[in-house]
Amino acid sequence: MQIHPLQDFLVLLALAVVAVALLRRAHLPPVLGYLLAGVLAGPHGLGWIHESAALELLAEIGVVFLLFTIGLEFSLPQFLAMRRTVVGLGGAQVVLGTAAGTGIALLYGVSWEGAVVVGGALALSSTAIVVKQLADQLELQSRHGRTAVGILLFQDLAVVPFLVLIPILAGNGAESMWWPILLALLKGVLALAVMFALGRYALRPLFREVTRTHSAELFTLTVLMVALAAAWITHELGLSLALGAFLAGLMLGETEFRHQIEADIRPFRDVLLGLFFITIGARLDIFQLPDIWPQVVALVGFLVLGKGLLVAALTRVAGNEAGVAVRTGMVLAQGGEFGFALLALAMKHELFDPATSQVVLTAVVVSMALTPFLVRYNGVVAKGLLHRSYLQRRTERQREVAEATHQLQDHIILCGYGRVGQNLAKFLRDEAQEYVALDLDPIRIRDARDAGERVFYGDATHRDLLEAAGLGRARALVVTFDEVNAALRILGRVRAEYPDLPILVRTRDDTYMEELSEAGATEVLPESLEASLMLATELLLTLGVPTGEVMRLLENARSSGYRQLRGLFTGAELDAGERAPAGGERLHTVLLPADAPSVGWRLAELGLEEQGVQVSAVRRGGIRGEEPTPDLELREGDALVLRGPSERLEWAEKRLLGG
Known part of the structure; x- marks a missing residue:
């Protein structure tokens, strides 16, 4: 009986619902549930889902949307500044990783043509899992996060030469190998030029026209069209779909529409990524495990330990600190989704037998299943292995902060130096009030320090660093970033020792007001409600209401905890960028x-x-x-x-x- 693709899609959705619900309750990454669901329900398991071109396309679109959102996270200047990491570090990792993987495959008796493909597949890491997990842990902009993403970008680019190379290896056409590879590189340059031109001259005007219609549906449709059209352009040039989506995201990341685009694309990305991971798990034949488990264990060890050590060593040689190197190595110690594309194409050209393919496939899936744990605990492991180094570096930072602030009295400590933190600093300077700011963006800190501002690198959730910034002598502490978990950690570590210190916390809206207040915040300032008060103030003053009466209304609203502002008629949908009450x-x-x-x-x-x-x-x-x-x-x-x-x-x- 012919199975309709809709049936498989419904099964995948049902499995995704169950997987996410169970894994969330167990406080584990949903990726593990997706992979396990695919293994159990795939054609080699219970047979509930079948191979389908439609499902494969949906899964691939999930990766397209993931790379699109990655591009939104990176500004073009930041991407250009990372070219050394992308090309130098990423290139070295792919070349050496491929060579090591090829050698291992040769030891197992694989032909040299097939061994090269196996080496290339093992050299690639999982962009989908790593980026999503780093984003969930707020580590995407950390030093090890940026380094890992730079390496992943080169790996995604390296897929193209491998895809060109596989048919050549199968046809024993080594004499004509270099021309197709050179042609692929030229196509890559052309794709970059096309996307940059479209981004500069077409995308911003397009979205400005769309926003003038005030139609949320049209805005979302335009976002989907741009992401998929960019993927199609690079695909037509013989490159990967994901590359075009990344470049489109990179271009749109420079526009004022970035945050709304990210909010619109996220639901599509998360749903389709879940389907992608289920289809990955479905490729695994669990009934062959009893026969191949020794080879699988050895290969998983190579991926997790060998590849992790290789990435860590290259990152250290590139001039990064030992802690950053270890964390980057742990983050990239797995196989990746693009490796499956190489294996499938090599199988089609019969470069190795199905048994070899199943060993490599199983090892890659197992390593991907381990990745959420490796990424989640990368900081814990690195600090455990390099405790003295971490402690010494933190002590040096504390000493630097303490020496620069030891004469300050009644100053303000700003946790975070983004837009809100910098605006607060301007007002404090105008009033001749001293302040100290702590931030985790090295580029922002460098520029601010060069301008003579008292800004230091450091994690404000560490109380010893706050103490070095003069917490005991400070007049107030302000949490300027919109990260509730970090704000709660700061409150928990400060309030116990300094019960009378005023602590102001910024939030986007009133969702976590009670939780932050109970944790010890003196004032919780929700942006959306304060914006309403500012608009009301200007309107009432324009209408001629006496200033004293307006101030009384504002004071009543704030003293009541914004009570009269916190309920709203939600209607069919919320305003753009607005969260549920x-x-x-x-x-x-x-x-x-x-x-x-x-x-x-x-x-x-x-x-x-x-x-x-x-x-x-x-x-x-x-x-x-x-x-x-x-x-x-x-x-x-x-x-x-x-x-x-x-x-x-x-x-x-x-x-x-x-x-």
């Missing part, structure tokens, strides 16, 4: 008809407050009353404005209307 809380209006059972009752008798629902206002006869008293008796035609979580609002509506 805190805890799912929203506003909902219930109109009481004549036969409503609640007519004639007092608010206190309904028990709404006990169920987490507040009546924020009642409109009666065209007059709206805010904060009604509990003894208000409800009448026919009253409109009650309720605030609370969605599921509780549904209960409250039934309570008011019956049913």
